[in-house]
Amino acid sequence: MEGKDGGSWQRSPGGLVTALEPLMSVNDGAWVGWPGIADREFEPFENEGAWLVPVSLSEQDVADYYEGFSNDTLWPLYHDVIAQPSYHREWWESYVEVNRRFAEAAASVAEDLGTVWVQDYQLQLVPAMLRELRPDLTIGFFNHIPFPAYGIYSQLPWRRQIVQGLLGADVIGFQRNADAGNFARAVRRLFGYSAKGSVVEVPATDTDGRPIVRTVIARHFPISIDASAYERLAADPAVQERAREIRRELGNPKTVMLGVDRLDYTKGIGHRIKAFGELLEEGRLTAEDAILIQVASPSRERVETYRALRDEIELAVGRINGDYGSIGHAAISYLHHSYPRPEMVALFLAADVMLVTALRDGMNLVAKEYVASRVDDDGVLILSEFAGAADELKSALLINPHDIDGMKDAILIAMAMPKRERTARMRALRRRVLEHDVERWSSSFLSVLARTRPAGAPALETLDEAHAE
Incomplete structure (x- = not known):
C-alpha cells in the first residue's frame, strides 16, 4: 500500500497482524507500532478501516531497546536461559524510554473510556505507564512468549519494575496455564499481593486518593491461527500441484x-x-x-x-549431506529464507x-x-512437549527434544504409522485447530476484558459479534 509520506508500505506477514487487523477494522481502531525503519518520522495514516500510528525508533533504540534488552535480555531469560541473558543498564534505560514513547x-x-490491547514482551511497562497517563x-496485555518460573525470573535486576508494569493492565493473557501460574508466583514473591487462581488484587487509590483494591485477571488464552485461510489454500488445485x-x-x-x-536457539533445530x-549413521534411514x-x-x-x-x-547440515547424501539425493534440503504462504502450504502438503x-x-x-493445511487428513505431527501447542494438540x-533417542524412535514410528492411525490422529488435531481459531482467541480475551470495563464505556465489538450481524 502507499504510505502517506510517499513510498510503499507492506503489511507484516506475522500471525499477530493477521489476528488483529479484522478487529481493528470493525472497531475503527488504531494500531500503534514501529514502522520497521529506523531514524524516520511518519505521520499517522488510515488503511483499510484502521488508523496506523507510527512510533519512531532511532538506530540506537533498535540496538539497545530491541536487539539488546528485548532480544538479548528478556528473550533468553523468558525461554529458560537456553542462551545466557545479558544485563546492561543502558539497555534497560532504553527499554523504559521506548515503552514510555509507546x-x-x-x-x-x-x-475517552476506550480500550487498549498491548502486545508482547517488548512493551511490558506500557500498561502501568498508560494507566498513569x-x-x-x-x-x-498479551504475552506471546513464555513467562518463566520465579527461580529464573528472579535473575532479572529489574524484575519488580516489569511485574509492576504488567499489573497496570486489567487483563494479562498468557499462552499456557503454567505461564499464568509463574506470573502469579512472581507477584506474590515480589509484592506479597493476593494472587489466587486467575485473580490478582493490587492496592491502588481512587480519584480522591482513598485506598482501594484493583482486580487484575491473569490467565491463559492460547493463541491460534486463521485456520480457514490455510484450508482454502490447501484446497487450491495449484497449491496441491505444487506439493x-x-x-x-x-x-x-x-x-x-x-x-x-x-533460525532461533529456542527451536531445537x-x-x-x-x-x-x-x-542415517545407524543405517535405519x-x-x-x-x-x-x-x-x-x-x-x-x-x-x-x-x-x-x-x-x-x-556446518551440521554440510557434514550430514557430505557423509550420507548422493548425487541427486541430498539428505537435508536446507533453506535459509522465508517463503510466501502458498509455498508454505504446498510444503505442508x-x-x-x-x-x-x-x-x-x-x-x-x-x-x-501444518494441521490446518492437511485437508487430506494425512501426515504426522511430531511435537515438543515444551511448545505451548502441546497443551492442545494431544x-x-x-516428544522431549532433549531425548535424542526418543526423537529418533518417534521419527521411525511416524514413518511406519498405518494410514488409519494417521487419519484418526489428524482428524482429532484438525477439530481442535479449526474450532479454536484466531477469532476465538481474540474474542475470548476481549470478552474477559469487556467485563472489567467501567459503566458507560463504549462497547468493543468482537469478530464473533461482527459476523453475527
Missing part, C-alpha cells in the same frame, strides 16, 4: 520430513538435525528413502548468538512428517498451520 502515543489516540482506559511438484523435485522419496522455524543424522527439508527463516542477524547459531546449523522440536516455545503456530506424537 504509552504516550497510545494515550494520545485512545478515545489515562486512568479512564481499559487495558489488556506434488516439490516431491518430484526431491526425487520422490518415500518420506518427506519438514521443519519450519525462525540442532537437536532435530542430530537425531536425523544419527538415523537412507538419503534415498527419506529427506529432511529445513526452512530456517533469517532472524536477528545482528545479534552474535544468532550468527553463531547459523554457523553451527549450516508435501511433508509426510512435520517436526516441531522447540526447546521452549510460547505456542508454535507452525504446528497449527493427538500429535509428543
